[in-house]
Amino acid sequence: MKIFQALFTIYSLLIFTALLLLLGIFIVVPLLFSDQAGKISFFFIRLWARTWSLLSGFRFEIHGRDHIDVKQPYIYIFNHRSFFDAPIIPIAIPQQVRALGKKELSKIPFFGWVVGKLAIWVDRDNPESRKESIPKLIEILNKGISIVVAPEGTRNDTEGLLLPFRKGAFRLSMETEIPIMPFAIIGADTIHKRGSLFLSPGKVKIYFSKPIHPDDHHSIDDLAEKCRNRLEIMLSNNLK
Template sequence: MKNYIFQKLIYQLVSKLFVFPIYKFVFKGHLIGRENIPQKDSFIMVSNHGSLLDPPLLGHALERNISFMAKAELFKIPVLGFIIKACGAYPVKRGIADKNTIKIACEKLINNNSIGIFIDGTRQKNGRVNRPKQGAALLAFKNQKLLLPVAIVNSNKLIKFKFCIPFFSKIIIKVGKPIKPPQSSSKDHLNIVTMNLQDNINNLIG
C-alpha cells in the first residue's frame, strides 16, 4: 500500500509540474473522446507511436496512471530510471519474448492498474499504425480487459524548424470506443481484434 501511494504521488508530481506545461502550453494539447475512457475498471490502452514523449503525454491527457513498457536500458539512467519506475513503467528487452514482462503487465491489470501498449512496438515515421503486433489482444484475452484505442496526432512531427526558429505542432489525442477482448487466444481471433484496433486508431488519426 505504501509503495502504491508513493508511486501515485510521484506520478501526480511529474504529471502536474513537468508534463502539464509541455502538453498544454508547448503543444497546445487537446483531448477528444474523454467519455470513452472506462472509469471503474482497469483497461489496456492501445496507441500509435511517433515520439518518446508519447507515454507522459498520453498518461496526462487521459488523467490515469497508465503503466507503459519501457526499454530496459532507460532504467539504468539514474534520475530518469527512478522517475519512470516510480510512475509505474516496467522494463522490456527489445526483441526478446520476456515472460517476466508479461507477468508484470498481468499483475498490474489484476490490481486495477491500466497499462499502455504501442501496438507497432516501436516508433513509426508516419505516425500511423503500420505493422501491429498481437500482444495487446493476447493480454486482453488473458485478463478479460477492454482494449481502448487511442490516437495521438502529430507526435511524429512535434517540432519543425523554419529559419532556425522552432515551431511546435498541436497535439490532439483522440479516444475511441472500447473494444472487447478476443473470444479466444487463437491466431484468427487475435488477428481480428488486432486489425480492428489498427483500423480504429488509423481512422481516428484521419
C-alpha cells in the same frame, strides 16, 4: 531555422530537467508505500508534463475521454510515432497507469530511476525479456491498475498508418478479461521526429474509442485484428 530549433530544444530540455529534479521525489515516494498511492504520483507526473508542455508551447486536443470509466482498468494501446508520445500518456489518460519501457531508457541518470517506478523495462529485441514482462503486467492489472502498450513494438517511421502488431497486449486481454482501449495520437511526430535531435512547438490531437471487450472475440488474432482495424479507422478519419 536549425539554429532556432536548437535553441528551442535546449530551452525545453532545461525546463524538462528542472521540473524532473523538482518533482521527481514527489513522484517516487508515494509508490514506496503502495501501488494505490500511485494516484498521488500521477498528480505530480501530470503537473510535470503539463507545466513542461505549457512552457514549451506544446498544445493538446483530447477527444472521447468520456469512453473511459475511471473505475475500470484497461489495456490501452496506441500508435507509436514519436518519443513525445511518453508525456502525452499521463496528460490524456485520467487514470494511473503502468507502461512497458525500453530498457535503454533505464540508463538515463535520475530519469531512469523515476520512470522505473512506473514502467516495466523490456529489451524489445529479446523475446525472453518480453515473455518475462507478461506476469508482471498481469499482476498490475489484477490490482485494478491500467497498463499502456504500444503493440507495434517500436516507433513507426514509415508512411504506413501502423506497423505489424505484436500479440502480447491481446493475449493479456484474453487471459485477464480486461478490455482494450485504443487511442490514436496525431501530431506527436511534428514535435519530435524520429532521427532528429530537435523539438518544435506544436499541437497534438488524441482520440479515444469505445473499449473493445475480449469476450466478444473468439481468439487472440481476432481481437488483435479488431483493435488494429479500429485504430486504423481512427487515424484515417482524423488525419484528413
